[in-house]
Amino acid sequence: MVVLSLQTVHFSHRLPKSLPLSNSTGNQYGRVVRCGIAEPSGVPAPFGQKTKYNDGIFEKAFMTLFARKMGKFAAPPKEKAGAPEQKKGFWDYDYESFVDVSKRVMQGRSRLQQQDVVREVLLSMLPPGAPAQFRKLFPPTKWAAEFNAALTVPFFHWLVGPSEVIEVEVNGVKQKSGVLIKKCRYLENSGCVGMCVNMCKIPTQDFFTNEFGLPLTMTPNFEDMSCEMVYGQVPPPFEEDPVSKQPCFSIICK
Numbered sequence: 001m002v003v004l005s006l007q008t009v010h011f012s013h014r015l016p017k018s019l020p021l022s023n024s025t026g027n028q029y030g031r032v033v034r035c036g037i038a039e040p041s042g043v044p045a046p047f048g049q050k051t052k053y054n055d056g057i058f059e060k061a062f063m064t065l066f067a068r069k070m071g072k073f074a075a076p077p078k079e080k081a082g083a084p085e086q087k088k089g090f091w092d093y094d095y096e097s098f099v100d101v102s103k104r105v106m107q108g109r110s111r112l113q114q115q116d117v118v119r120e121v122l123l124s125m126l127p128p129g130a131p132a133q134f135r136k137l138f139p140p141t142k143w144a145a146e147f148n149a150a151l152t153v154p155f156f157h158w159l160v161g162p163s164e165v166i167e168v169e170v171n172g173v174k175q176k177s178g179v180l181i182k183k184c185r186y187l188e189n190s191g192c193v194g195m196c197v198n199m200c201k202i203p204t205q206d207f208f209t210n211e212f213g214l215p216l217t218m219t220p221n222f223e224d225m226s227c228e229m230v231y232g233q234v235p236p237p238f239e240e241d242p243v244s245k246q247p248c249f250s251i252i253c254k
Contacts, residue, residue: 037162044161044183047224048251051161051183055095059158064093066159067101069124073117074104099189102199111198118203123211135213144214145170145177145232152179152229160227161185170232179229187225193248196220201243205235222246 036059037044038052045051055063077100088097106114138144153163160181168178187196201218208216208231217233220226220243238244 044188047183050188051185053095053161053185055158060091060093062158063095063098064090065125066121067093067098069121070101070105070117073121074101075107077104095185095189099186099195102190102195103192106195106199111194114198115203115206118199119207119211122203122207131211131213134211138212138214140214140232142170142173142175142177142232146175148208148214148231149177149179149229159186161188166228168228168230168233170230175232177231179231181227181229183225184220184227187220187222187227191249193222193243193246196222197243197246202238209235222249 036054036056038054039045053059105117109117138148149165153165157163161183163179163181165176166178166180167174167176169175170177184196186200187193190196197220201220205216205218208214215232215234217230217235219228219230221228235241
């Protein structure tokens with residue numbers, strides 16, 4: 001989940017003029033992006049049920065971009081007996097295939113190795129010298145934390161689902177540098193705590209904190225699959241983080 005990675009995305013395909021945009025509304029906490037949710041209620045489905053989404057061309061483009069980058073580190077997909085391997089076209093990727101690639105990246109790798117792969121993928125999506133430039137543009141200030149929180153909501157709804165900016169307290173100072181993810185799309189589609197922790201939470205925290213110099217703490221709620229991101233807050237060591245002792249979902253995790 002890296003802001004500067006958006007600068008490196010170029011598409012040779014012409015986009016239709018009537019491109020549907022995600023619905024959005026505002027509330028007392030800030031901006032809420034509904035992320036093309038196809039549920040009649042307009043909100044994520046209850047725990048244990050997968051939320052239905054209507055992904056547009058931009059969402060699928062980002063899914064393809066990340067899936068192809070991660071695919072270089074993934075174990076080969078399991079093919080049906082007698083069926084030849086089929087390569088996916090640019091627009092053949094969807095969210096399920098993106099999650100499938102993530103699962104294959106985990107195969108045969110330790111926790112730290114999985115996190116290293118995500119770091120390599122994120123770095124590969126940035127132009128040379130991007131981390132150093134980010135540190136100059138966004139030093140660890142209240143403004144930088146709030147600015148990145150505001151950008152997270154619209155630019156990463158394809159990955160995590162609908163979210164909103166919330167007010168949090170960092171080092172005794174109240175600021176709008178928090179992002180509340182209503183029900184993480186990545187977690188509900190994978191159904192796996194290990195994927196949430198090793199393929200998203202820890203590597204994203206480390207990337208912002210260590211590469212970009214802007215601390216970030218992510219606190220997933222495994223009871224309802226929501227997640228709170230706080231820019232400007234230093235994450236705890238893994239051994240002291242409650243996720244290090246979190247068991248996986250006994251029913252929905254494969």
